Amino acid sequence: MRAVIPNTVTALALCSGLTAIRFAILGNWEAAVLMVLAAAVLDGIDGHIARLVRAESRFGAELDSLSDAISFGVAPALILYLWSLQSLGRFGWLVALIHALFCALRLARFNANIDREQQPHKSAGFLTGVPAPAGAGLALAPLYLWVWIEEPVLRSPPLVACWSVLVAVLMVSSIATFAPKVRLRRNIRFEAVAVLVVLVAALVSAPWPTLAVLAILYVGSIPFSVRSYRRVTQQRAATALAASAPEPPAP
Template identity: 45%
Template sequence: MSTPFRLHRSDRHRQKERRLERLKRIPVRILLPNLVTLLAVSSGVTAIRLGMEGRFQLAVGAVILATVLDAMDGRLARLLKGTSRFGAELDSLADFVNFGVTPAILIYLWSLNALGNLGWIAALALAIACALRLARFNVMLDDPDMPAWKKGFFVGIPAPAGALLAISPMYLGFLGLFADGHMLAPYVLPWVVLVALGMISRLPTFSGKTMGSRIPREWVIPLLAGLVFALAMLIAYPWHTMLIATAAYVISLPYAVRSWKRHEKAQATAADEAATKENRPHQADAA
């Protein structure tokens, strides 16, 4: 009489083992975005070595590559449905290294070390601001009451943009406008501090994370042509292109603030209208 019971327990045990075995196997689609993140870290850390060797153009190129890889890993994870908590934490740590530590060291080696301790404090401010900005971003992700329109904005300058802005004086040096970055140190210091303040500020900036996965058919060819043209310009005239991109981003900041305020006003108006409609039945009952 006990045999069927033993067989039933054995079947359940085998099913449990198979379930645990499946949990131990990590899908490749989860590994690929993390691999891209690690490649970005490798590029960012290599930039530090290149900077210490005085090969600053290659170092900045490595930071730009890390920025491109950082933009790819999140989109790749969403495309492959391979997002995970581990990947999110890894991406945050990678961003601090690539866009906090690396640009701070590069701009210090290239220019700010001419100011001694004051220059080092400015470099530290940039790295610390990046850490604080990333921590605030991670906390805001857990806000369940965030309106949908706010997902189209960042609060403060995002870490990759902040890194490229902080090292933008180096682009001028690479174009031959200055023989030595140390000559620019008195001007680089306030610029780096300003970028650091922008990263930890409440300044709304545009986010590209909410760009749709689908685009109108008539925009496909112009978009592809524009991307190819931008890539060709970056390869042929890298520092001219980076300066133009930096200027375009700075120009976009006031437009982002205006768009944010417009959305806030629309949200407040909608809330007032909803409150008015809710109060009308009560007023009618009272009458």
């Protein structure tokens, strides 16, 4: 029975993704985006709940991946298609398919590597590529800006298509990205809580500017994550070389 709670949260995330598609069909773009974000929040806490109640299971992991494929692959693809890409005809549908397919490929790669002992990115505290929830959030960035600024250019199908394909490639890429887990020292935990409160307040009071800024900051962090991972690998290589070097003979 303990497994019911986290699996129910995962199912709610799946329902949120499907509801986002419904709102997109009705043309309610703001509600559609909010449903995708709600799915991301639920996806972020279901694993923590499973570990808290000691109900981790292979079934839960598979259900989580299926939910992610719909909520962060299919739902954003259909939202962008109905919002902008359908003006491109078959090419616009192809772009939507690329986002959904690449998200599924990323999740399949993640599941295939769960039991692998050698995972260089994970062992160094990084992720491989852009995770599915972040990919969905980045793909919808033109919609955030369009709602915020009300600039018609941001709804341009060629612009949305190029951005969607770029985000899809980032999801299946092998670049190192920062993991969301952050370990804080005790002397700065209060400051971290204050920053979190400010962030939540900004999301509530001005959601679209906040989401747009977060998307821009995340994209800007990718070069720094790649450089940080390269530095970690160089340090590891230097340590391994020093450990394997023969000791000088005693005088």
